[in-house]
Amino acid sequence: MIWRFGLFDSTFEPLLPTHWALLVALGLPLLLGMLAALFPPKRAWPVVLASVPVLASGLMLLSAYDQAGLLRWHWDIAGVQLSLRLNGLSVLLLLMTQVIGGAAALYTPGYLRLSETGPLARWLWPLMGVVLSALSLIWLATDLLTLYAGLELMGLAAVGMLMLSGKVAALVAGMRYLLLALMGSLTYLLGVALILGHWGRLDLQGLAEVVEPGPVAWFAAALIGAGLALKAALFPLHAWLTPVHENAWTPVSALHAALVIKASLFILLQLWSILLPDAFYAPRVIAWLGLLAIVWGGLLAWRTDSLKTLVASSTVGQLGYLMVAFPLLLGPDIAPLPRALAWEGFWLQLMGHAFAKAAMFMAAGNLILATGESTLKGLAGTSRRLPLSLLVFGIASITLMGLPPSSGFTAKWLLLQAMVISQQWWAVAALLIGTLLTAAYIFRLFRYCFDETAPRHRYQPLAPGMDLIALTLALIAFALGLLAHFPLELMHGGSP
Amino acid sequence: MNAAWLPLTALATSLLVVVVIFALPEEARRLRTTINLMAAVVKIILVTLMVRRVAAGHEDIFSFQVIGGVDFVLRSDALGVMFAGLSSLLWLCTTIYAIGYLEGSANRKRFFGFFSLCVASTIGIALADNLFTFLIFYEMLTLSTYPLVVHNGTQQALDAGRVYLRYTLSAGVVLLLGTVLLYSLTGDQSFSSEEGLGDYLNDHRGLLTLIFALLVGGLAVKTAMVPLHGWLPRAMVAPAPVSALLHAVAVVKAGAFGILRVVYDLFGIELSVELGVITALAVAASFTIIYGSLRAIAQEELKPRLAYSTVSQVSYVILGIGLFGPFGTVGALAHLLHQGLMKVTLFFCAGNYAEELGIHRIDEMDGAGKRMPLTSIAFTIGAFGMIGLPPVAGFITKWYLGVGAIQAEMYWVVAVLVASSTLNAMYFLPIVHRLWFRSGPAHGKGSWPKEQRLGRFETHSWLLLPMVFTALVSLGAGLFAGLPFSPLDWAARVANGEYLP
Numbered sequence: 001m002i003w004r005f006g007l008f009d010s011t012f013e014p015l016l017p018t019h020w021a022l023l024v025a026l027g028l029p030l031l032l033g034m035l036a037a038l039f040p041p042k043r044a045w046p047v048v049l050a051s052v053p054v055l056a057s058g059l060m061l062l063s064a065y066d067q068a069g070l071l072r073w074h075w076d077i078a079g080v081q082l083s084l085r086l087n088g089l090s091v092l093l094l095l096m097t098q099v100i101g102g103a104a105a106l107y108t109p110g111y112l113r114l115s116e117t118g119p120l121a122r123w124l125w126p127l128m129g130v131v132l133s134a135l136s137l138i139w140l141a142t143d144l145l146t147l148y149a150g151l152e153l154m155g156l157a158a159v160g161m162l163m164l165s166g167k168v169a170a171l172v173a174g175m176r177y178l179l180l181a182l183m184g185s186l187t188y189l190l191g192v193a194l195i196l197g198h199w200g201r202l203d204l205q206g207l208a209e210v211v212e213p214g215p216v217a218w219f220a221a222a223l224i225g226a227g228l229a230l231k232a233a234l235f236p237l238h239a240w241l242t243p244v245h246e247n248a249w250t251p252v253s254a255l256h257a258a259l260v261i262k263a264s265l266f267i268l269l270q271l272w273s274i275l276l277p278d279a280f281y282a283p284r285v286i287a288w289l290g291l292l293a294i295v296w297g298g299l300l301a302w303r304t305d306s307l308k309t310l311v312a313s314s315t316v317g318q319l320g321y322l323m324v325a326f327p328l329l330l331g332p333d334i335a336p337l338p339r340a341l342a343w344e345g346f347w348l349q350l351m352g353h354a355f356a357k358a359a360m361f362m363a364a365g366n367l368i369l370a371t372g373e374s375t376l377k378g379l380a381g382t383s384r385r386l387p388l389s390l391l392v393f394g395i396a397s398i399t400l401m402g403l404p405p406s407s408g409f410t411a412k413w414l415l416l417q418a419m420v421i422s423q424q425w426w427a428v429a430a431l432l433i434g435t436l437l438t439a440a441y442i443f444r445l446f447r448y449c450f451d452e453t454a455p456r457h458r459y460q461p462l463a464p465g466m467d468l469i470a471l472t473l474a475l476i477a478f479a480l481g482l483l484a485h486f487p488l489e490l491m492h493g494g495s496p
Numbered sequence: 497m498n499a500a501w502l503p504l505t506a507l508a509t510s511l512l513v514v515v516v517i518f519a520l521p522e523e524a525r526r527l528r529t530t531i532n533l534m535a536a537v538v539k540i541i542l543v544t545l546m547v548r549r550v551a552a553g554h555e556d557i558f559s560f561q562v563i564g565g566v567d568f569v570l571r572s573d574a575l576g577v578m579f580a581g582l583s584s585l586l587w588l589c590t591t592i593y594a595i596g597y598l599e600g601s602a603n604r605k606r607f608f609g610f611f612s613l614c615v616a617s618t619i620g621i622a623l624a625d626n627l628f629t630f631l632i633f634y635e636m637l638t639l640s641t642y643p644l645v646v647h648n649g650t651q652q653a654l655d656a657g658r659v660y661l662r663y664t665l666s667a668g669v670v671l672l673l674g675t676v677l678l679y680s681l682t683g684d685q686s687f688s689s690e691e692g693l694g695d696y697l698n699d700h701r702g703l704l705t706l707i708f709a710l711l712v713g714g715l716a717v718k719t720a721m722v723p724l725h726g727w728l729p730r731a732m733v734a735p736a737p738v739s740a741l742l743h744a745v746a747v748v749k750a751g752a753f754g755i756l757r758v759v760y761d762l763f764g765i766e767l768s769v770e771l772g773v774i775t776a777l778a779v780a781a782s783f784t785i786i787y788g789s790l791r792a793i794a795q796e797e798l799k800p801r802l803a804y805s806t807v808s809q810v811s812y813v814i815l816g817i818g819l820f821g822p823f824g825t826v827g828a829l830a831h832l833l834h835q836g837l838m839k840v841t842l843f844f845c846a847g848n849y850a851e852e853l854g855i856h857r858i859d860e861m862d863g864a865g866k867r868m869p870l871t872s873i874a875f876t877i878g879a880f881g882m883i884g885l886p887p888v889a890g891f892i893t894k895w896y897l898g899v900g901a902i903q904a905e906m907y908w909v910v911a912v913l914v915a916s917s918t919l920n921a922m923y924f925l926p927i928v929h930r931l932w933f934r935s936g937p938a939h940g941k942g943s944w945p946k947e948q949r950l951g952r953f954e955t956h957s958w959l960l961l962p963m964v965f966t967a968l969v970s971l972g973a974g975l976f977a978g979l980p981f982s983p984l985d986w987a988a989r990v991a992n993g994e995y996l997p
Contacts, residue, residue: 124922206793314790383649384603389520403639403668404632410563413676420680432669439665445644448659452602482568484560 001273001330004343004491006087007142007205012068014086017060022073023082024057025094026136029101033129040122041109045466051102054202058091058098065490069360072142081203084140089347089492093139093266096351099130099476100258100358103469104251107362110463111250114369120164124252127164130157131255138263144192144202150189155181155231161252162244170247176187177244178179180230180237184264187227191220195275208274221275221282232264234286234323235293238316242300245312250365253308257315258358262350265322269346272330274435283326290323290429297439302444305375307364310441311357314400318353319435322346324427328418338418344488345414348480351487352407355477356399362470363393370459376445381453383446388467390449395474397442399481402435407480500547500558503570503623503904506542506580508533508588510616517609525604529595532608534951536588539619543584546572547981551989555688557625566684571625573688574990575761578829578983579753580622580853582836585969586745587615588838593844594737596958597851601878606646611741613640618746621753627675627711627762629983634671634718637750638664644738645731651829656730663727667717674710677703678762687757692764704763708773711758719814720753720807722784729803736847739799743806744840752813752832759817760994778818782912784811789919797857798846801923802839805882808916809835816897819909822991824900827893834889838881839969840931844963845875852955854946856928863936867944868954872931874967879924880926881970884917892984 002008014022014128018120018145041047064086065071071086086094105128107388112121159181162176192202198216201207203435211217235243240262245253276282297317301310328334328342366389367382368374412431419427478489513535520528549556550572559569570641572580594611598604617640620633640659646657648994678685680692681700696704713724720728736959742748759777768774788808795801804856812835816828848871849855865872894913901909930936937944950956977984 031659043981078726236787383606383643387606388517398639404635409632413566413672414563416676417680421675428673432673435669435672436665439661443658443661447654449645450643450646450649450654450657453651484563488563 002205002208004089005204005273006070006085006090006269007057007125007208008070008229009070010068011068012071014064014068014071014073014131017387018064018071019073021057021060022066022086024059025098026133026140028054028057029132030055030126030137032242033126033132033442036125040125042113042292044106044109047102047105048110048149049464051098051105051198055098055102058095061086062091062095062417079291081143082128082146083142083203084097084146084378085142086140088492090139090350092347092487092490094136096354097132097135097139097259097466100354100473101128101135103254103358103362104128104255107466107469107489108251110466111369114460114463115163115249117249118166119365120166124161124249127157127161128251128255130154131161133421135259135263138267144195144207144271148185148189148192151231151264151267152185154260154263158256162248162256164252165247167247169243173240173243173247177240177334180240181309181395184227184230185257187223187230191223191227194220194223203269204274213273213276213278214345217268217275218279219389221272221279224275226270228264231463232261232268232319233316234265235289235296235316238293241316242309242312244309246306246308250361250369253312253365254358254361256385257312258354258362261315261319262354265319265350269326269329276330278332280331283330286323286326287427290326291426292321293317293320293323294434295437296428298441302437304389305377307368307376309378310376310445311360311364314438314441315357317434318357321349321431323410324430325349325415325418327424327427328415328422335422338422338493341414341418341421344491345411345418347416347491348407348484348488349411352399352411352477354482355480356406357394359392359474360396360400362466362473363389363396366462366466366470367393370462372460373458379445379448380451381456384452385456385459386470389462392467392470392474394446395471395478397438399474399477401438401442405481407484408477410481410484441487499556500556502542502549503572504558506539507570507616507619507623509539509542510612510619513612514616515611517605517612522605528608529604531876531934532591532595532612533588535612536584536591539584539587541979543577545579546577547581550574550577551981559625560672566628566679566927567626567823568629569625570620570623570629571686571769572623573991574753574986575756575829576622576624578833578990580750580984581621582749582833583615583618583745586740586836586840586966587734589743589840589966590737590740592958593740593847594735596956597737597847599956599958606643607818610640610643611737614644614741614746618750621750626684627678627856628684630757631671631675632663634754635668637746638668641742641747644741644905645734647735647738648733650733653733656727659730660727660807663717663724667714667724670710671714674707674714677710678707681707682902683760687761691768693762694764694767697767697770704767705773707770708758708763708768708771711762712755712777714775715751715754715758716780718747719755719810720751721780721811721814722746722787722807725784725788727803728807729800730801732803736850738845738913739803740840740843740847743803744836744845748806748810749836752810755814756817756832765820765994774818774820777814778906778909781811781818782909784808785815785912785916786919787960789916790795793923796859796933798849798855798861798927799843801858802842802846805920805923806839808920809839809882811955812893812897815909816900819900819904819906821900821904823896823903825991825994826984827896827900829990830896830984831893833971833983833987834881834893834973837966837973838878838888841874841963841966841970842878842882843869844959844966845878847961848963849956852935852948852950853944854948855890855944858930860945861927861930861936861939862934863931863938865931865997866938870954870960870964871900874930874963877967877971879928881974883920883924887971887974889970889977889983892974892977926956
């Protein structure tokens with residue numbers, strides 16, 4: 001399982017241009033964010049110019065990985081060993097971060113112009129930069145301390161972004177989020193301290209060699225797991241998620257739901273595959289909670305009257321799909337085929353959901369901005385007036401429902417196959433129930449939209465491109481379904 | 497020589513139209529109409545090309561890998577192009593009809609966009625070469641029909657849409673489960689492979705039966721087999737072209753076609769017989785045929801009566817499979833086309849009566865033959881076909897089914913056929929009688945519910961022409977059944993491929 005995360009020695013040293021690409025990928029978002037705080041962009045085109053080098057760095061790293069396989073960087077700074085690695089998975093996640101981050105940044109100027117955002121708006125940019133840089137670091141880091149630094153940076157910046165709207169409700173929700181995030185970090189740190197005290201090392205690769213099952217590993221895994229589950233809003237620790245999104249700005253919600261919570265999940269799976277490679281019960285507990293998450297998240301989204309709550313609750317349910325896959329990834333005696341299938345399905349689901357959820361938040365934000373209403377009832381008649389926003393919402397929700405040919409479908413197919421082969425029938429049931437529940441709340445929304453008897457309101461026109469950015473993300477999520485072969489191939493390459 | 501572009505272009509034409517229609521503004525009516533009609537014609541040409549190539553023995557394949565062990569494959573084979581031909585021909589007719597029908601109404605961009613997507617899905621279903629590809633387009637069809645069903649946006653339409661989704665999405669989940677189970681057992685199975693699943697029979701008999709039940713159970717919802725038919729009559733609130741689409745071209749046909757694929761091309765007919773599932777299928781189909789007809793008699797409105805008639809008629813296709821003989825198969829396959837032609841005619845007629853005269857109930861139809869002779873003649877042709885009177889196409893089907901039943905020594909099926917024809921006559925002949933032999937508003941007795949003079953002829957010519965055309969084709973398919981490339985001839989060709997190695 002460890003090798004799947006690229007925790008082994010590389011064959012080739014990275015070339016000089018690759019160093020630069022790495023530097024750009026890690027540092028430039030931060031730098032650009034600072035710059036934008038000084039000179040806030042009013043239009044989209046400066047943002048386009050700025051995101052070109054960032055994306056280019058990601059593509060360069062991709063091609064470097066394509067040629068040389070796994071890449072590793074080592075530094076020795078004042079006696080502290082620092083190391084980063086780049087494997088297929090981290091390249092994919094990095095690119096995903098850059099694309100979604102770029103889209104969110106592109107969306108921001110128009111959004112800020114149209115909604116009355118107040119004087120704090122310019123601070124959104126540096127915070128966004130921090131989040132993107134920290135995320136990039138998390139995908140590449142190979143030791144517990146760097147991971148912690150990335151996690152903390154990202155978490156604090158995310159809290160800041162979510163509180164920017166300055167509404168009382170946002171502040172309350174944000175403070176609660178801050179408290180929980182700090183608690184999560186603390187628990188994580190305790191786990192790390194335990195590991196350091198017992199085994200005396202923090203680098204993941206070395207740790208994987210020395211860790212042996214026993215109370216220390218279990219306890220550390222439990223602490224780390226609890227801390228990260230809180231940050232990732234895994235059921236039943238998800239209650240903070242909805243109020244936070246309810247009041248946040250649209251691009252912030254998009255970034256947060258698509259990327260930030262995924263980072264915690266990524267770290268969780270990575271560390272557990274080191275600490276608990278053969279645990280039987282722990283992954284099953286997660287999976288059972290995942291089953292509950294699917295049902296509970298679905299019910300929450302189904303019963304709500306608020307559009308943003310619907311989108312946010314659906315995240316809880318969708319994370320359940322990923323949790324249900326845990327026993328196929330971790331545990332004793334998993335046959336190679338279902339494990340490989342589950343591995344592919346897990347990441348495809350994660351990526352598909354990231355793109356789709358970002359698109360969906362943007363589409364929801366557009367609908368709310370244009371209609372001035374944030375309830376489902378307020379959407380009545382939008383199918384005639386705002387067809388494009390609704391279409392984007394629809395395409396994104398196809399991915400969430402897991403209907404073909406979207407990436408949600410292909411991911412579900414992979415997971416289902418893995419579950420059928422390893423005969424985990426209750427997990428199969430969870431996935432299928434999830435599909436129906438998702439369809440139920442999605443089409444409940446569409447039912448309001450298709451109502452033709454609704455009175456007509458005046459709609460605020462949207463800034464150009466706001467729908468198109470969301471559409472692009474939704475189409476990426478959609479296209480990943482049939483074009484899944486390439487990214488999945490990338491994830492498999494580079495085995496030792 | 498493999499012309500991979502051919503199935504791909506056939507699919508892409510309709511998909512491209514969808515994109516173009518959504519990109520055009522709502523007001524660009526003329527341009528939209530032109531593009532729509534041109535694409536429909538181009539597709540007919542492409543499908544004709546495919547038919548010729550299949551007739552010459554070429555099967556064109558387009559494929560690429562989606563994930564390890566699962567490919568996306570389009571292949572033009574005899575059964576597939578048969579369905580593709582039906583759908584592309586009727587696409588042209590229904591599009592013309594819909595343009596006339598929706599003139600001046602709102603949301604036409606959305607309507608035609610999803611209408612084209614619906615037909616694109618049908619082509620995908622027709623050309624899909626494995627269950628994975630089939631499933632993709634099958635679900636696409638579900639999604640693209642929803643906006644059409646709720647098009648009017650009334651409470652009733654929205655409720656119907658909800659019921660439709662409840663049935664079809666649940667069925668989709670069942671189908672997905674069956675498909676995944678099958679792939680886990682056997683890996684990727686092409687519909688064109690000669691072996692079928694016979695190798696797995698000894699070790700996995702129970703699992704194979706379960707998979708068959710899941711697949712056919714999932715498909716039976718769209719086929720509207722009793723007791724899974726509840727969505728179909730309710731979906732009648734949709735505009736008439738949508739009903740035509742649901743009943744004749746796309747949705748129920750996709751279900752029936754899927755069952756054909758599963759039985760003939762996936763499991764193979766011998767294996768299906770061996771599993772004992774075929775007889776169960778025949779019994780279920782017979783029950784549906786009788787039940788649908790009985791419910792049709794009870795309806796007092798025209799469109800619901802036609803809807804229940806569809807429930808009954810589509811199951812002839814399934815019954816034909818159940819006879820497991822060449823004649824039954826020919827009957828089943830031919831009926832797939834014949835029912836489509838006749839039902840689309842009937843729905844066009846129902847739409848015309850409703851648009852021109854405001855007629856929705858059957859007792860309002862007295863004497864309509866005088867006022868709308870062409871529509872009424874077309875209706876009569878369709879009705880006679882449904883009853884199975886010569887020389888309309890429906891007669892051919894029933895004849896073949898009857899012969900097949902006798903050959904298979906399943907005499908109870910003959911009884912079902914006779915009973916159902918009698919019932920068909922009981923609910924269609926009174927309408928025909930009212931049309932021609934009763935005097936009504938056209939003879940100066942009372943007035944039509946809501947008369948409009950939509951065109952120079954008895955109604956708008958865009959509404960009239962497609963209906964006349966499909967009525968003539970239904971008649972022609974019966975009269976010239978012996979000619980090459982008639983539905984019957986092509987069905988015989990497909991069946992030969994199935995029974996003669």
